[in-house]
Structures are given as C-alpha cells and as structure tokens.
Amino acid sequence: MKLELGQKGFYQGINIVRKAVASNRTLPILSSILIKAESGRIKLIATDLEVGIESFVEGKVLEEGSVLLPANYLANIIKELPREKIKLELDSSKTKVSIKCRGSHFSINAGSPDDFPLLPEVKGALRLKVKQGKLKEMIDSVDFAVSQDQTKPFLAGGLLMVEDGEVRFIATDTYRLAYKYNVIEDKGVSAEAIIPRKSMNELSKLLADLEDEVEVAITQSQVLFEFSGIVVVSRLIEGQFPNYKHVIPNTSKTQVSLKKGELLKAVKRAALLARQDDNIIKLSFSPKELVITAKAPQVGKAYEKVKISLKGEEAQIAFNVNYLIDSLKVVAEQEVIIELSGPLAPGVVKTKKEDYISVIMPVRSA
CATH class of the missing domain: 3.10.150.10 (DNA Polymerase III, subunit A, domain 2)
Structure with a gap:
C-alpha cells in the first residue's frame, strides 16, 4: 500500500x-x-x-x-x-x-x-432521510434524560421512532422524560430502534447544523447513519421501551407561558442554594408571576420572581432543580409553556408548537 x-x-x-x-x-x-x-x-x-x-x-x-x-x-x-x-x-x-x-x-x-472486525453491512434495512441539523437537534434535546441505570439496559439509550411522516427521539430515566420530533418526507415509513447513549453522543459530535441530509438505515439489530463522507454504524439495545404516550399528560389544570431565558437564569440562581437542600426548588404560580424559592439550612434562602401569563388554576410544585435546568437548556425557542395538574402530578415543559416536550416528576417538600 x-x-x-x-x-x-x-x-x-x-x-x-x-x-x-x-x-x-x-x-x-x-x-x-x-x-x-x-x-x-x-x-x-x-x-x-x-x-x-x-x-x-x-x-x-x-x-x-x-x-x-x-x-x-x-x-x-x-x-x-x-x-x-x-x-x-x-x-x-x-x-x-x-x-x-x-x-x-x-x-x-x-x-x-x-x-480487524469490519463494520457490518446493513442489508434489507428500512431507509429514510433526515436533515443533519434536525437530527443533531433531536439527539441533543433528549440526551440528558437517558438513564444511567445499568440494570435497565432498555432505558440506557434513546428511542428513535419513525411513524406517520415524523421521526421522533424519546429518552427517560423514569424520573423525567424528553421528547423531540421532526417532520420528514418519507410518509410511509415505520420503525423503532433504541440507540445506545454513546452512539447518540458520538453521532451528535459528527453532525453539523446543516440542511444536508443524513441517510438512516434501520434493521432489527443495527442502525446506520451516512452523511458527508462519514458512516456511523451502531448496535441497537434489545428490550421494550416504555410507552411514552402514557407518560405525557393529556390534560392540565394550570398552563403558564413565560420567557425561557428569564426562567432559566432565575432557576440557576436559586440552584446555588438548592444544592444544600437535596436540589429542591419550590415554584408558586399566581396569575401574573412565578415565585421560585430555595433554601440552604446553613446559609439562607433564595427568592426569585418571574413574570408569567397563567391560564387555569394557581399552583405550587417542587422539582429537582437540575432536572428543570436540563429541560430548559435544550429549548431553542424564546418562550416555554409549563403545564401542571397538581403538586404530586408530573409537570410538563414544552414549546408552543409542541415539537419538544419534557415531563418531570415532582418531589415532596417540607
């Protein structure tokens, strides 16, 4: 040679x-x-x-x-x-x-x-095309919710689902769930594949925010991504991924619209003290404002106010602050919607067009 x-x-x-x-x-x-x-x-x-x-x-x-x-x-x-x-x-x-x-x-x-073990050929695979930038955005939007629990391998990756002219990525660790979708031109294609987190991460690093298309090929045991002179082949995780549709609430008693940037900054500040109290923050929603509180027994308290637009009932709920920060960081839009159905019911963070949804389980607070 x-x-x-x-x-x-x-x-x-x-x-x-x-x-x-x-x-x-x-x-x-x-x-x-x-x-x-x-x-x-x-x-x-x-x-x-x-x-x-x-x-x-x-x-x-x-x-x-x-x-x-x-x-x-x-x-x-x-x-x-x-x-x-x-x-x-x-x-x-x-x-x-x-x-x-x-x-x-x-x-x-x-x-x-x-x-040397050559990469397997993906023959007889279901094939579809997704824009590079959209695929990267979907992976990055759900990565934080992938489970670290090795006893549940079917949760140690993201579910890639193709159905009804949409491609979706879903991940959950049972404490939270993240969902992101994008419309595709391949209307008649239907498939499911659980992709290991490492494969998702390495693929995301290689993808660029481009309109160029990625060709995706899916079999029962492998998935292939081909783009820009690069081929990524990954094994798939065996097992049954939970039915995410049963996890996302269909109704809510409280719906709040607010600026993502303002909320994220306020939550990050409250997190400085919440870390001394099991990472718990309390959110109190009234018609015109959200009050965020956190405490550190040996230090003091944090108190933040954020302007909101509220529909429905006033509400209170407590979250793990890190879960809320993770859900907000991946939102590209300037406005987010929070939906609640009670202090012990799952909370929902989503975009206005609902192409991104994050479900967070609440925590009990004293």
Missing part, C-alpha cells in the same frame, strides 16, 4: 473515526485504526464493537492495500506534522508503515487488517 495525503484532511479523518476507538485494553486490536485503500479511495475505520465509524479521506492511491495502525500514535504523529503532503507506505513484509513529510520520517509497527 502506498498513499499520498494532505496533512489537514488526514488528521481530520483520523479524529472522526477515533471517536469509536475502544478505550479498554481487553481487545488491543480495537485501539487501532484500519486504513483501507481500494478503487482509488482511502477509507479510515474504527470500532469498539458497539459503534463503528468510517470516514473517507482525500488523497492519491499509488498502490492499493490495507493496514492497521495504533490510533493514538497515528493521531499524535499526524497532528504534529506540517500542513504538507504526507507519504504513507507499507513495507513488503506488511509489518511496518513508513510516514514521511518534509524532513520527518516515522516507521510504525503495523497490525494485520485480517483480524
């Missing part, structure tokens, strides 16, 4: 696939990156067996072939080379790779590509 690559593009490609390099040492081969040159194209591949990433890199293929190189050493070497042409060549014994750039020359021990 003999290649010529630009330093900048090569390093960018390495950093893309490096997100899937395994961090544990149980399978040392997974700490490597596979470089594959065929049909005039150069492809980089990495996987930790849960998520795999491919990235195509611009360059000249002088001789086809493939090689396995340690990810960290390769990344660090290419990073420090000047932004010029890099010559990469596998020797005749296929055990060492020469990396040359201007006056720099490295000789790196190479692994056998035959032992």
Whole structure:
C-alpha cells in the first residue's frame, strides 16, 4: 500500500473515526485504526464493537492495500506534522508503515487488517432521510434524560421512532422524560430502534447544523447513519421501551407561558442554594408571576420572581432543580409553556408548537 495525503484532511479523518476507538485494553486490536485503500479511495475505520465509524479521506492511491495502525500514535504523529503532503507506505513484509513529510520520517509497527472486525453491512434495512441539523437537534434535546441505570439496559439509550411522516427521539430515566420530533418526507415509513447513549453522543459530535441530509438505515439489530463522507454504524439495545404516550399528560389544570431565558437564569440562581437542600426548588404560580424559592439550612434562602401569563388554576410544585435546568437548556425557542395538574402530578415543559416536550416528576417538600 502506498498513499499520498494532505496533512489537514488526514488528521481530520483520523479524529472522526477515533471517536469509536475502544478505550479498554481487553481487545488491543480495537485501539487501532484500519486504513483501507481500494478503487482509488482511502477509507479510515474504527470500532469498539458497539459503534463503528468510517470516514473517507482525500488523497492519491499509488498502490492499493490495507493496514492497521495504533490510533493514538497515528493521531499524535499526524497532528504534529506540517500542513504538507504526507507519504504513507507499507513495507513488503506488511509489518511496518513508513510516514514521511518534509524532513520527518516515522516507521510504525503495523497490525494485520485480517483480524480487524469490519463494520457490518446493513442489508434489507428500512431507509429514510433526515436533515443533519434536525437530527443533531433531536439527539441533543433528549440526551440528558437517558438513564444511567445499568440494570435497565432498555432505558440506557434513546428511542428513535419513525411513524406517520415524523421521526421522533424519546429518552427517560423514569424520573423525567424528553421528547423531540421532526417532520420528514418519507410518509410511509415505520420503525423503532433504541440507540445506545454513546452512539447518540458520538453521532451528535459528527453532525453539523446543516440542511444536508443524513441517510438512516434501520434493521432489527443495527442502525446506520451516512452523511458527508462519514458512516456511523451502531448496535441497537434489545428490550421494550416504555410507552411514552402514557407518560405525557393529556390534560392540565394550570398552563403558564413565560420567557425561557428569564426562567432559566432565575432557576440557576436559586440552584446555588438548592444544592444544600437535596436540589429542591419550590415554584408558586399566581396569575401574573412565578415565585421560585430555595433554601440552604446553613446559609439562607433564595427568592426569585418571574413574570408569567397563567391560564387555569394557581399552583405550587417542587422539582429537582437540575432536572428543570436540563429541560430548559435544550429549548431553542424564546418562550416555554409549563403545564401542571397538581403538586404530586408530573409537570410538563414544552414549546408552543409542541415539537419538544419534557415531563418531570415532582418531589415532596417540607
């Protein structure tokens, strides 16, 4: 194998696939990156067996072939080379790779590509298209609600649901639920898939806020995302995700409209003292204002007022302040709506067009 690559593009490609390099040492081969040159194209591949990433890199293929190189050493070497042409060549014994750039020359021990687990082919999959920016927004809107409880693996990811011309992402840890949807053109497509949180996070990092489309392919055990010369393949979590429609309240006794920015700032200030009292804040809703209180037994009390527009009954409720902050931070709109049905019933934070909904379980307070 003999290649010529630009330093900048090569390093960018390495950093893309490096997100899937395994961090544990149980399978040392997974700490490597596979470089594959065929049909005039150069492809980089990495996987930790849960998520795999491919990235195509611009360059000249002088001789086809493939090689396995340690990810960290390769990344660090290419990073420090000047932004010029890099010559990469596998020797005749296929055990060492020469990396040359201007006056720099490295000789790196190479692994056998035959032992590297290739990314699975997603055949016979259901396929749909989603805009990059919208997919990123959906993932980021629900990520905070993914469960950390390893005893319930079916909650350790986000539910991707395609139905009725919509694609939805839902996540819950049983204390809160987050829901985000977007309209798509593929009207007749229907599917469900629970995607591991790590795969969601790595995918979000690679997606850009663009109108470019992502092709999504879903099977019973895997999901594939292809965009901008990048392919991300993830295993799916087995199990039955809870019926989120039963969790989101259909009615409310109190509906409040208010500025998201003002509410978020007030809640963050109250949180400074709430952390000394199990992170509890109390919210009291009257016709024209919301009063937020928090206390720290050894310090004092916090008292915040926010202007609101209220429909229905006055109300009081207590939340874990971190849950409320998480729900508000991901809202892009300037106005949010809070709906309540009593001090011990779930509270709802949502946008006016209801494309984002967060359900928060209340806490009992003294």
